[in-house]
Amino acid sequence: MTRDLFHLDMDLYLASAVRLNFALLKLKIALAAILQSQGIKGPSYRFHHGNTKEISKMMEESKKKPMKLSHDILSAAQPHFDSWLNKYGSIFLYWHGTKAQLVIAEPELIKEILNNKDGTYLKIQLEEYFKKLLGGGLVTAEGKKWITQRKIANHSFHANSLKGMVKAMTESVEMMLERWRINYVEGKNEIEVFEEFRVMTSEVISRTAFGSSYLEGKNIFDKISKLATLAFVNTYKMKIPSIGTIFRSSDEIESEKLESEVRNSIIELVRKKEEEMRLGGSESSDGCDFLGLLIKATQETDEEKKISIDELIDECKTFYFAGHETTTGLLAWTSLLLAINPDWQDKVRKEATEFLNKNYSTSEFYNHIARSKTLNIIINETLRLYPIAGSVNRRVAKKVRLGNLVLPPERFSEGVAKATTIRTTTAFLPFSYGPRICVGLNFALLEAKIALLMILSRYHFALSPTYVHSPVNCPTLQARYGIQLTLHALRIQHPSLQTAVK
Ligand code: HEM
Structure with missing residues (x-):
């Protein structure tokens, strides 16, 4: 596969979910390979749809299942995250259509991303429907x-x-x-x-x-x-x-x-x-x-x-x-x-x-x-x-080291060192x-x-x-x-x- 087949933009997505906060990174496939070489796993890419069909299916199934009055709601609210966190650990990669997204459920890394002030992590560009809802208001605005x-x-x-x-x-x-x-x-x-x-x-x-x-x-x-x-x-x-x-x-x-x-x-x-x-x-x-x-x-x-x-x-x-x-x-x-x-x-x-x-x-x-x-x-x-707030999203604007990972920016294609496992704790950043x-x-x-x-x-x-x-x-x-x-x-x-x- 060549990277030209896919979008060249690279976004970092953060999402908060039950008792954890997530960071999702949107990457073109060549860049995803760099993350995979660092030990990052995740569900396989499917042509054009990525993992979106699986996500919709899991959501449909969770809708049908009756749930007891438990506060452990991730399996109902975001069943795909629940399933992939259990399977792949607190950092994994999945595909939103042709765009790869890195999910990080590591509080310290999330804080580092959210606290960054040098323009490494920017707000994502909204997709059409959300653009109509929020436009260029404060939630998505950047710079001056x-x-x-x-x-x-x-x-x-x-x-x-x-x-x-x-x-x-x-x-x-x-x-x-x-x-x-x-x-x-x-x-x-x-x-x-x-x-x-x-x-x-x-x-x-x-x-x-x-x-x-x-x-x-x-x-x-x-x-x-x-x-x-x-x-x-x-x-x-x-x-x-x-x-x-x-x-x-x-x-x-x-x-x-x-x-x-x-x-x-x-x-x-x-x-x-x-x-x-x-x-x-x-x-x-x-x-x-x-x-x-x-x-x-x-x-x-x-x-x-x-x-x-x-x-x-x-x-x-x-x-x-x-x-x-x-x-x-x-x-x-x-x-x-x-x-x-x-x-x-x-x-x-x-x-x-x-x-x-x-x-x-x-x-x-x-x-x-x-x-x-x-x-x-x-x-x-x-x-x-x-x-x-179900999701907080970011994109990576510059090549950066995050914990033991190296996050490549757009067009970056060098090899990187293998990542080690990172400890998961709970986070509270509502x-x-x-x-x-x-x-x-x-x-x-x-x-x-x-x-x-x-x-x-x-x-x-x-x-x-x-x-x-x-x-x-x-x-x-x-x-x-x-x-x-x-x-x-x-x-x-x-x-x-x-x-x-x-
Ligand atoms: C329980 C209530 C609320 C929760 C849990 C909540 C959560 C959040 C979160 C997680 C963000 C960060 C998004 C990001 O980093 O990308 C955010 C940003 C924001 N919230 Fe709230 N929010 C709440 C109430 C409100 C209310 C009442 C308002 C308006 C009066 C508001 C207006 C905004 C705006 C404009 C931003 C963007 C700020 C910026 O980027 O400078 N929120 N909120």
Whole structure:
């Protein structure tokens, strides 16, 4: 086989999975041979499809198998990784179509990759469906563009800005709890938490980042969710390049339509916001929220700080998606763990009572909730067992030594020394690590903690008998059939957080 048969790009893919984090390296076949010569094993390459058919088959099979309520979810969420890790060890090579990918489940090596600052490991270039979903937003941006965009996001989500968001967060949770209360008094005490939290977190990101409401942004959220689903279901479908450019599938046509509709809706939102900023007088008209800062950046005269309209749109799409899908998952899986561990519900309730009786200022509340012991334990345990972000990806831009391996960059074809076995330990990097660490980390934690405090100060909950355990990466960690809980209102209702926080 000659390398000319295959793509010349070489990407490094990192993916976090259950209690492990993975690095996947996309290599052309000649380069894969170099890794194989270093002792790296993996499933055999199959013409054009690589291992994608096997992956799809394993996923189909895992869908059919009933799973007991175990937290060892890798075999359900990512069955191919589970199988290959067991067979080939913590570093292996597999094929996504004609592109080889190196999976590394070695925490120290992963940290080294994520912490690299000299441009050796870059973000991957997204495939078409994911490009439509995230475009060139912060998640994929590199270089100067990333620095400009990261500054805007850092400013919007740093501690002082977050303190200003406590009110919007508590009000959004209150809206959800009011819906629960109305249903409860009508005798409906079962809820599906993914759906409930999706609406609540959408309300929060709409209000805090975009100065609008869930209902105003509903159209965008719905279409972005559809784009994410299309991106996920097409991940392992390989197109024959020449035919693929002539015939477009119905999914491709639909995703193009969705992308254009999302774009139009965001432009409409931006026009409305610009008008508000021009007129002034309302809460969101000062242009200090995320959308306001993005709009101001499009008007910058300093080229270093300026962003284009297309960049603004991509950034909005990124935050509409990342800003709610992730926290929804965190809250939903935390609820599952709490539902089956009622003693931990009591511990949070005790912590909630302390918070609610203190009458903190927003600033005090923010500082205390960041250090809340029980909530931190529960959230970390959820993220350890149920990692929300299914994959973190990188590509290798320069030849580099990583542990005992030599990773060749594009066009590198020298021989290398044989690798020795590397020890595996567990890793905990749910928000990634290094310069590209999640920019929404503190935002997500604050929102999740507020929601848990408020929910547990009003309800006990248990897992509904209708619940079927089936975690799946899609592309964040979802429950295939949702998570159903039964609510039991507490007899002693605690003061509302809205009134407790001044
Ligand atoms: C439980 C909640 C969340 C988890 C587990 C999570 C996880 C992650 C991870 C693993 C990364 C790193 C990706 C990489 O290194 O390639 C990341 C990056 C990012 N996250 Fe989050 N995230 C969460 C919530 C959020 C929220 C609420 C927002 C927005 C408000 C957000 C926005 C972003 C953005 C924009 C990036 C890219 C940052 C950059 O590359 O500079 N995330 N997140």
